[in-house]
Amino acid sequence: MGKQGFDNGQYLSLQSERIKERIAWFGGKLYLEFGGKLFDDFHASRVLPGFQPDSKIRMLLQLKEEAEILLVVNAYDIEKNKVRGDLGITYEQDTLRLIDAFRGCGLFVGGVVLTRFANQASAIKFRQKLEALGIRVYLHYSIEGYPDDIQKVISREGYGKNEYIETEKSLVVVTAPGPGSGKMAVCLSQLYHEHIRGMKSGYAKFETFPIWNLPLNHPVNLAYEAATADLNDVNMLDPFHLEAYGKTTVNYNRDVEIFPVVRAMFEKIYGESPYKSPTDMGVNMAGFCITDDAACCEASKNEILRRYFTALCDKRKGLPSDGSISKLKLLMTQARIVPEDRAFAEAARAKKEATGQPAAAIELADGRVVVGKTSNLLGASSAVILNALKVLAGIPKEVDLIAPEVIGPVQELKIQNLGNHNPRLHTNEVLIALSIGAAHDENAKKAIEMLPYLRGCEVHSTVILTEVDAGTFRKLGMNLTCDPEYQTKKLFHN
Secondary structure (H helix, E strand, O other): OOOOOEOHHHHHHHHHHHHHHHHHHOOOOEEEEEOOOOOOOHHHHHHOOOOOOOHHHHHHHOOHHHEEEEEEEEHHHHHOOOEEOOOOEEHHHHHHHHHHHHHHOOOEEEEEEEEOOOOOHHHHHHHHHHHHOOOOEEEOOOOOOOOOOHHHHOOOOOHHHOOOOOOOOOEEEEEOOOOOOOHHHHHHHHHHHHHHOOOOOEEEEEOOOOOOOOOOOOHHHHHHHHHOOOOOOOEEEOHHHHHHHOOOOEEEHHHHHHHHHHHHHHHHHHOOOOOOOHHHHEOOOHHHHEOOHHHHHHHHHHHHHHHHHHHHHHHHOOOOOHHHHHHHHHHHHHHOOOHHHOOOHHHHHHHHHHHOOOEEEEEOOOOOEEEEEOOOOEOHHHHHHHHHHHHHHOOOOOOOOOOHHHHHHHHHHHHHHOOOOOOOEOHHHHHHHHHHHOOOOHHHHHHHHOHHHHOOOEEEEOOOOOHHHHHHHHHOOOEEEEOOOOOOOOOOOO
């Protein structure tokens, strides 16, 4: 495990208390727009070493008795069959996954809101599927002139057209499979409906990034811009907060741009706005839990570099990425880093140069660098994992963790029976073979026991990896980058 820079226990305590305070501030009912990922927030864990990927859900579990979940999905995203890039599943599938996950934690899911509903065939089918599963579904519609035409938005022809969502708990967490879902509109629509029903409720926003009480160009905030380079989000000082309080805070362009409209909506509903700035709307306490700023800065710079290599590979794959690459170059300049700062990658490139075959390198938590080369039996990714496990377990380099006579039959199966063209074992196949060998081989057992120590380590490949190998590194919790090259000159790569 690398150097820690974030106190996760303090974060869980401070964050839950801040949300409780905001609930009380609004008289016992709060709609909390939850940005980012509630589960598996690996970006946060990478840039804030010590932040646990499940921290947000653990924090919510402290409010379990008073919280319910609303999932928001844009009907047009369902129609377009939009896919989550990190998971490779559609928003429709991810909605079901999230419902299962929330329920598995013991959290109550109040329903699903389909926003911008316009009788899209796929959205209707999805609604029917959800209702058949016993899940309540609510329809919200596009509003002409939204969000600028305040008079229309805050009227029976605007929010008034939306179906009112029956909620039961004092904290309603409004989340979504991805951005652009309409979470804020759902929250404000509920405030409108409850106001005309004589009920009092409030709204707040939970976004981990940018961290409002860190400097604008702090590497942690720059890493957030890197993560959203494809959305072209820009961190900026909150001018409304500066004007109201004379204090400098950081927000991002979309919230700053929409705030005058949101403030006007509050004034229309309540007669006055409870907030003077976008920063006021937030409840994020992450900035108070950084214990080692230098460690977080270093981790964030590494994250920016990883995002840059990913964008280069996306371009090589033919995906739209030119804008992202330009933005990431600018962020690297601001962070005072260059691609060569990912120094251990040079060891992989040197091995590739020496052998003429793809190579890979792993930087362990203590700074040691392990290299793997391509052979007749193993791909470079498989080799580097085995080599790293040997180093961690103190096993001599010349020891075979998997006997060649075991690998041979697996290769024969792949080629003769499963239709593969590449006989070399992928990373998942190697780990399965290694785990089988651990039953009777002490070295293999020692190596398997070292797998948890790969979590958080850096790995670099001199070629773009297959999804199988890239996925294995992800599952092991390793941070992967690749040079933007394919192993072959074929047009189709899988």
